Amino acid sequence: MKKILLLSLMMLGIIYGLFGAVILDREYKTVKLDNGLEVIMIKAGSEPIVTIEIAVRNGAYTQTPKNCGLSHLYEHMFFKGNKKWTSQEDYADRIRELGIVYNGMTSNESVRYFFTLPSRNFEQGMEFMAYAIIDPIFDSTELAKERNVVLNEFNRDFSEPSYIFYQMNEEAMFEKYFYRKNAIGDKSVIANATREQMFEIKNKYYIPNNSALVIVGDIDFAKTEKFVKKYFSRWEKGNAPSFVFEEHPYLEKTKNIFTEQNVSMTELMITFRGPDVGKKNEDTYAMDLLCEIMKLKSQNIYKQLVENGLVYSYYLGYYTEQDGATVTFDAALSAENTNKVKDIFFKELNNINTDGYLTEEILTQAKEKVEMNFYQDIESSVDFTLGVGFWWCISELDYFETYLDNLKKVNVSDIQRVLRNYLLDKPYIEGIMTDKESAKKYFANKEVK
Amino acid sequence: MKKAIILLAVSIFSVLLSADISLFETTVGKNVIYDYSKEREISTITFFFDGGTANYGRDKAGIEKFLLEAIQKGTSKYSESEINSLMDKYGMRIIIENNYDYSSISFTTFNKYFNEVLDVASDMLSAPLFADKNLEIVRKRMIDNIKAKEDNPDELIWLKLNDWFFRDHQYISLPDGYVETVSNISGNDLKKHLEFLTTNNRVVISIVTGIPLKSEEKIINDKLSFMKTRENWKKIIPSPYKEIGRDTIIYSDKENLETEYVACKFMIPSVTDDKYIPARFGLSILSKRIYETLRTKHGLTYFAYMAASDKKVNYGVFYVSTTYTDSAISLFRQEINKFKKEGVTQKEIEDLKNIYETSFYMNNEKSVERSFTNGYNFMIYGDYNHNDKFMKRVGKMKPREITAVLNDCLKNYQFMILK
Structure with missing residues (x-):
């Protein structure tokens, strides 16, 4: 059923591409690469900028007690260097050269990364995103430093009463499998995270057939499609992860x-x-x-x-x-x-x-x-x-x-x-x-x- | 988990796009900026009231916030319930800001409801009821919000530092007010102050919309005719700041903190001073270095930055949350010393220009942000298009200019450490 739906969506994408499909009054087009990457392109905004986002079906819900908090740590490591821009310094330099405003966010059922940059640098931005998502290197020294960074984020969150209160409520509701709701994670798990664990997440979830590339802004569909194919076709397909979970038990009483x-x-x-x-x-x-x-x-x-x-x-x-x-x-x-x-x-x-x-x-x-x-x-x-x-x-x-x-x-x-x-x-x-x-x-x- | 690693706070910038911007004259003088572009679906009107803390003494701190909250609780034409219903119907969003140098209120809606919202806005500003019962509700909410700021360590540290930094200056009058001042503001105070703001003070009105000016000019003139500040307003210059000629570190305690917080202020040129742009640009470059040193290289923190504020009496800031406070401060000082010795490079300037450009464009997209930027620039610089000048100036900027300006400012650090 899901496949039929996707196929229909793709066909619709093609048909709409010819006649100008609209989503919330904005023209859009979808394509799917052979490796399974779904690409959603939307012409929107009045300014000469483009936002390139990679959305991955990852986050707290994929965690176990042993890697609780690592979806979020992974998100941090995304910004730490890859095969082309190997050091953190190179990576940061490239960000600035291209005028990229960026961020990443990990929630329970999604991890998203975005780069916003002037549309004149669009192709370079696509290349940069491709290396960041396909070829992270998870340098051990960088990982050690980033563990501390995340622990400081953890400490900041738990210095705020409203955050403590929110976590208490979540834990009471999802007592049995709270680690599937706990994106910030477990302090000791974060403190001991390894490079191998990062690769484990990468191989399981950071694959094109579990991700979407969303491009919104001042774009031309044909050109965008060309760049997508040029930079993202080499991303190797993996085994589709399973998202079948044991259901969180419902409350028996208040x-x-x-x-x-x-x-x-x-x-x-x-x-x-x-x-x-x-x-x-x-x-x-x-x-x-x-x-x-x-x-x-x-x-x-x-x-x-x-x-x-x-x-x-x-x-x-x-x-x-x-x-x-x-x-x-x-x-x-x-x-x-x-x-x-x-x-x-x-x-x-x-x-x-x-x-x-x-x-x-x-x-x-x-x-x-x-x-x-x-x-x-x-x-x-x-x-x-x-x-x-x-x-x-x-x-x-x-x-x-x-x-x-x-x-x-x-x-x-x-x-x-x-x-x-x-x-x-x-x-x-x-x-x-x-x-x-x-x-x-x-x-x-x-x-x- | 939102990660705050965007290098720059996008605040007061905009322009560059091909919008049709006009200035026209009403009873507030030639102070209405009309920014039209046909692609816009959403309209915003923002009213700026010049002055801020210069408009009241410490004993009335919070009065402009109180006022802009209270006018939403009912007018002679619209009851509070009617206003609330209209907010649903028109998708109307109201944002108020109370600053040291001005207060502002903005109304955002879809183009097709703009005239209706304009009517509500003008009635709020010309004929609010200030019913006693409603004033008490607003007062209680404000007081509890003032107290609640101390719950959050990030807010608490800046409150405490502000109290120290501006202890002998008009900026001690916190725009949100204090419990004791808000407790004593009366309905009569609000009436008088509103009259002052709309008839004796400088008002700037900034509209961003998808409706052509031709069809709106008469309506706007008519709706805003109750404001009569064409001749009367005077230029507001805040009192000068007396610098403490040394560094100070103040320690403060708060229960149940899992990390320590460090905040620091130091004087920089006023936002109206020609040296402000190099100072701001230089601090952005320093911010990048601080972030990279403290977070990227040493992993000491999740969040560290330097920045320039945008006040008439102005300051720069340094902030870090960390459990390695001494190391963080020591690295901050090393970076400053390095800067003083080596300055910045042309490449750093060029790179930062790219980021500013993207930030400008992002800011332009939203009507409410563009409306704010146009109005702010006009009020502070007399030029809604100030960002063009900013970018041109930056285009010509050389490392030595930044170094020279910042070398004068980077001293007399006032630190607050919250443990």
Whole structure:
């Protein structure tokens, strides 16, 4: 089925190439090289720049306890030299010569690297990206230094109360296989990482048939295709990695996390399991819309929480993933309002499940809002590139391409269905982070973690 | 895990593209920049109010932030709920910034809703209600946000260093305010201050859009006619800074830190000074060297940089988070000494120019960033196209100029170490 879909997509790519296919009103084209590398080219942006991104299906979800944190360390090593630009100095010099602004990011189900550079240097940028991704050398001395760099990043993260709190909630939700959710990783694993482990990751995941090359900006399709073939055809195909995991066990009952930190605001975080993408995709669209409805400023929950000053800010987010998606309500507030806010949140969920409460008009408004957010987010070609890479990693380009059309098909009963299937009366993680004084005053009965 | 290794902070740059930019006159004088390009789908209007900390004393620190937050809580024409509904309907995004030298508020939406959003914006700035209940909500949020800044070590260290560095200067008035100042700002204070900003102070308005000026000029004139600052505004020059003639290291403690933090400030030429461009460029080159020495060569840190700020009374900064503080500071000093001895190379200048160029283009793509840049440049330099000048100047820059300017600045380091 997947192959047929890909084939269709490729054919569509060719057909669209002739007639000018559009994605979010931008002309695009896809090709697939013989080695399996998927290439997505999009003409976007008003400036003479191009962003070249490599997106790899790697990240925390591919980790075991023995290499927990190494997807991220690998990402750092990508920037450390390769067969052509062998030393770190050569590599950095080339970055500057080409005027490259760059970054890399490792998340649970994707690792992405991008270079943005003037379009006049496009070909050189393609060559540079090809060497960086195909031929890293993982020099031992460089690796030793980079382990320290990552450990400092780790220490910075764990000096921030909000990060500590987030990790506690994630760990409670995914207790059994937390290493598949822990991108920053395990300190001792990072401290002892070896060159061999880097090559292991490279050989297993950093292969063309597990990667996408996304190019967005001031480009010409024919020329781009020529460069793609010239520089990326030599990337050797590997055995397609398996992404079949033992499912993260679902919560049997609600768990409470309560932590005292050196903070001035209390944070309430309620996390549910959401629909995993790739299983029931129709639920993912409905869940996105449910979250958008709950964030609309015209809705009751916003009026009660924000306009009345019960919270400083709140967020309801569905983090679309294949391997344990979550839906999180997160509010920054004064400790004394915690229970009230929680009650309002659950009451609103129940209201939406009541016939007549959620109208078509509200649903349409939420759909329009999501669409507007999309267009606002792709104003920057880097953001556009990263968005495409992210969706390609966790699903296929098709998911991104048809997203807004699928969103339009969602009706009120779909929203109520996901509400009942994933949130109402389902166990969740209730996390509260507060300061010592408020802990004594308002949460005396809570066990401190 | 977002990795902050982009060499330069993209901040105040733009221009270079073939947009159609006009300046036109309204009741705020010839201070409206209209940047049209037909490809744009999204429009932004940004209002800049000149002055910042020069507009109020330490006892009113935070007033402009309070003001720009409070005007969003309802006007004579739109209740708070109506404003919020319109934000959904128009995809309207509001961003406020309160700086030492100015305050700004920007409104972003799709071209087709621009006039409706302009109406909301002008009503917020001309007829806010400042209802007591809403002011208390804003006040509480601001106070808790001020306290919350101390939760994050990266914010805390700069707050503490600022308090020391500007202890005898107007910049001690933190634009976000202090708990004690925000607690005492009244509705009446806000009304008076808004009147001052919109009738007695310099206002710059920067619009970036896909709508041709011809169809908008009359509407804009009409909507903004409540601002009457054509004749009255005066040029704001901040008070001079008295340098401490030595290095200082201040230590501060915070519980539960897994790493130490080092921040450092030192004076550099004002953003309006001709020497600013070589100073900024030189510090970018030094930043690259510091990063490569501390992170790439020695693996001492995840994050280290040097940079130039963009204030009228200006400073350069050095920052590093590390568990090897002494080594990091020692390497910083070695790099500075090396710089003073050897200066920079022409190749370093050329390379950095390439990165700046890419950053300019990236900044141009987003309406909100371009609107900010055009307005900022016009307010500070009287030229929305200042970045062209910047690039031309950089094109002619020689190593000796950078070395000479920075040699004068690289001294009297004020360090703060958070353990």
